[in-house]
Amino acid sequence: MSVRLQLNGVLIEENDVSPSMTVLDYLRESKGLKGTKEGCAEGDCGACTIAIQSGLGKVEAVNSCLMLVPQLDGMSVVTVEGLSAPDEAMHPVQQAIVDKHAAQCGFCTPGFVMALYAYTQTGDVVTPESVHEAIAGNLCRCTGYRPIVEAAFSVASRVDKFIPPAMEQSEYYTDGDEDYFAPTSIDQLVALRSEHPDAHILAGGTDLGMRASKDRQPYGQVISTAHVGEINRIERDDEAVTFGAAVTYTSALPALDEIAPSFAQLVRRIGSRQIRNLGTIGGNICNASPIGDTLPCLIALNAVMIARGPNGQREIPVDDFFTDYRKTALGVDEVLEAICVPIPSSDLVFRAYKISKRFDQDISAVVGAFAITVEDGVVASVRIAFGGMAATPARALACEAALIGQPWSLGTAIAVGLALTEDFTPLTDFRASQDYRTRVARNLLQRLHLDTTQEAVPVEVMAL
Ligand SMILES: Cc1cc2nc3c(=O)[nH]c(=O)nc-3n(C[C@H](O)[C@H](O)[C@H](O)COP(=O)(O)OP(=O)(O)OC[C@H]3O[C@@H](n4cnc5c(N)ncnc54)[C@H](O)[C@@H]3O)c2cc1C
Ligand code: FES
Ligand code: FES
Known part of the structure; x- marks a missing residue:
């Protein structure tokens, strides 16, 4: 073809x-x-x-x-x-x-x-x-x-709209040396994954594409997820929004705006519009980078990863998904099918903060994501996750334990921030030093307090 x-x-x-x-x-x-x-x-x-x-x-x-x-x-x-x-x-x-x-x-x-x-x-x-x-x-x-x-x-408002002709799509392309598979159903995708365990699964290619553009390496075999209907859709019920793994950031934004506006704001800072038009949430997850921006958000929101392999579907809680540096719990014959994000209850406050050198088009030094409920001034539930602080994105369990049951005050935010040293020993690299990462992560708890208690105080960089 x-x-x-x-x-x-x-x-x-x-x-x-x-x-x-x-x-x-x-x-x-x-x-x-x-x-x-x-x-x-x-x-x-x-x-x-x-x-x-x-x-x-x-x-x-x-x-x-x-x-x-x-x-x-x-x-x-x-x-x-x-x-x-x-x-x-x-x-x-x-x-x-x-x-x-x-x-x-x-x-x-x-x-x-x-x-x-x-x-x-x-x-x-x-x-x-x-x-x-x-x-x-x-x-x-x-x-x-x-x-x-x-x-x-x-x-901006002067240009006519252009509608192209619909074109038939190929499910397989080869030049004789390399193969490019473009399955159209999840069953085909899983079968191809089993038949070609060394093939590269390609979603948007904003991570994988570097292999061709920078490294100039051939791919051998590629299995694209772009035309797999089941994993390119978004479904919503009363409990959760389920994003197909191949849904792009641009397509996910309206749903994220509805359920977790702070998550949506963070997604708007992923790369650029060009990157968000191609890049997918599933690609971010399967790339499993410690500085993947969506990952701490998904952990704080207690998302469930839906994997699919030859034996069907299985659910993997996000807490069990990132197993080591750039490793996930997906089996070799499995693909990520979808990500199920529970809709936050009305009393749950969710915030995500990205710390990077530039506002746009920059990789994070640290991302903090916080899901917290406060009842009668006391912290009733909390899930906190950070990226950029360890080999994998991870929950701050000691910090969570210190926070639960405490009055939600600036003093508490400062005090429990100290517990982050029990949770993380971050690296120094060219993006940030260990000391910077530790301090900024602590400070994000104070920012969360400001953000949730004094709404008139701006906590984001804003265009004036
Ligand atoms: C200029 C630039 C800026 C960027 N900025 C950011 C940023 O600010 N924040 C950030 O977090 N990331 C950033 N990225 C990284 C990248 O855009 C994201 O990680 C993106 O989500 C990757 O998605 P993708 O669809 O392009 O993945 P791909 O490159 O297609 O795939 C990524 C990995 O996931 C695997 N994979 C994809 N889908 C599946 C599946 N369904 N099942 C199993 N495996 C699968 C692939 O095999 C590959 O290993 C940036 C990248 C570039 C080039
Ligand atoms: S050459 Fe493609 S973004 Fe720079
Ligand atoms: S005009 Fe933009 S780079 Fe020269």
């Missing part, structure tokens, strides 16, 4: 492209579309931004350096070359960049143009926050961001 896509309006069928080729290399080297630039090759700079759209779905900006060519199967792709009208008049986004003097050397400009083009297609209300969020994944080293933001404001 082949990879079929619509590239800048032209239907294309590819039969001999390596499944390990990045979309960026494909565009630049195979298609000669050099407007899409390579800056960092790891999802950080946005120079390689393109817009993708599947079926009647929405247009989304993504980093082409992190994607593999077969991920485009069935999609419509727009690069900066595809934006101009047939008479070669500039697209309104490009014209706005010119009119507002929003480019100097121009290296970053195609990436900004594509991020803004996708933004104009989202239907987002145009606010300083949404404009900033839309371009937070794009770096410019010379122009300064004000003219780029002005360009965004001047064009």
Whole structure:
């Protein structure tokens, strides 16, 4: 089978492209579309931004350096070359960049143009926050961001919507050496996992994609979860919201906003919009990094991981899921199917705080997540989890024990913070020292107290 896509309006069928080729290399080297630039090759700079759209779905900006060519199967792709009208008049986004003097050397400009083009297609209300969020994944080293933001404001509501044709998708693609499987059901996914135990499971590829973009390593065999219907949906009942493991951050946000707004705010700080359009909660969990941002939140919220293997489904409490540094309780023949997040009761307060050097597009030094109920001024229940403090994201059990039954006061928050030294002996690395991590984790308890008792006091960085 082949990879079929619509590239800048032209239907294309590819039969001999390596499944390990990045979309960026494909565009630049195979298609000669050099407007899409390579800056960092790891999802950080946005120079390689393109817009993708599947079926009647929405247009989304993504980093082409992190994607593999077969991920485009069935999609419509727009690069900066595809934006101009047939008479070669500039697209309104490009014209706005010119009119507002929003480019100097121009290296970053195609990436900004594509991020803004996708933004104009989202239907987002145009606010300083949404404009900033839309371009937070794009770096410019010379122009300064004000003219780029002005360009965004001047064009944001002017662009026509584009609906691509629906395209058939392939379930298997090979160049003869490497295989790319794209199963469409959970049973097929599990069967392929058993048949090919060394294959890489690919969700969004924002972690795995580094293998092609940075390490330049072939994949051999890939099993994509993108078209497995059962794990791409979100279900809700009175008790819980169940996120399929392949649900992207962007798709999860509305449900997270409803059940745990602080979790949603933290997710909005994961990478950039380009990363959140591809990256999945399941990928974050299975990557099992000690600094994966969603993990402390899921631990504090007492989520349940739903695994599936040849013997069917099994539930794994989140407390038992992260077994060692980057290791999980998933069996070799299992995949993560879904994540069940209990809906917090009305008296439960949930907060998540991410500490990183930059607000946007940065990996955490420490993440603290807190789920607490207070009855008559006394802490009645609490689950606290941290990332960045140990080899795995983990609960702060000594701190929880010190807090339960205590009056919820600033004095208590300061005192129980000391118990964190029983829970964690964090590492020093280039992100933060052991001392910094320990202090900041303690301070987050005070922040939690401020946040839950003095709502007028701002505790987040805010755009003014
Ligand atoms: C520029 C950039 C910024 C980033 N910023 C952040 C950040 O701020 N915070 C953060 O936490 N992370 C960040 N990340 C990391 C990454 O985006 C997240 O970890 C993301 O959630 C990974 O999801 P994915 O779908 O892309 O996973 P993939 O890369 O597709 O997969 C990740 C791992 O999970 C496995 N896997 C995926 N799905 C399943 C499944 N269903 N069953 C079994 N195994 C599976 C894969 O085999 C692989 O080992 C960043 C990455 C980049 C490139
Ligand atoms: S080249 Fe920098 S994000 Fe892709
Ligand atoms: S205009 Fe030079 S990097 Fe942005």
